[in-house]
Amino acid sequence: MDVIAPLMVVLWISALIGTPRLAVQKHRSGGLWFLIAIPLGLIAMGILMVLPSVPDTKAGYDQQHALQGCPACGALIPRRAVVCQYCQRTLTSRR
Ligand SMILES: [Zn+2]
Numbered sequence: 001m002d003v004i005a006p007l008m009v010v011l012w013i014s015a016l017i018g019t020p021r022l023a024v025q026k027h028r029s030g031g032l033w034f035l036i037a038i039p040l041g042l043i044a045m046g047i048l049m050v051l052p053s054v055p056d057t058k059a060g061y062d063q064q065h066a067l068q069g070c071p072a073c074g075a076l077i078p079r080r081a082v083v084c085q086y087c088q089r090t091l092t093s094r095r
Contacts, residue, residue: 012041019045027054 015037022045023033037044067076073087083090 008041015041015045019048022048025053026051 016034019037020030020034024030026048028048028051033044033048036047040047066079068079069075070077070084070087070089071091072084072089075084075086077084077086077091081091
């Protein structure tokens with residue numbers, strides 16, 4: 001019985017599942033890497049493992065748009081706000 005072909009299918013399916021997950025962990029496009037994994041299978045996953053993580057644009061975005069409570073009025077304002085949009089208090093930069 002030929003076990004290579006079913007094994008390849010299993011590996012290919014794992015690549016289809018694993019590659020987008022890995023891509024997302026590396027701040028890359030999960031959808032794009034899913035499409036890449038369809039023809040390439042584990043090769044796509046290997047390529048992705050070698051590629052460095054994208055400098056976390058999403059984390060940067062989250063950090064930039066994350067909310068914090070204004071120390072003066074308690075309103076939720078962007079963490080990077082310099083002046084509270086509600087009470088107009090100037091916020092000392094503390095990151
Ligand atoms: Zn405020």
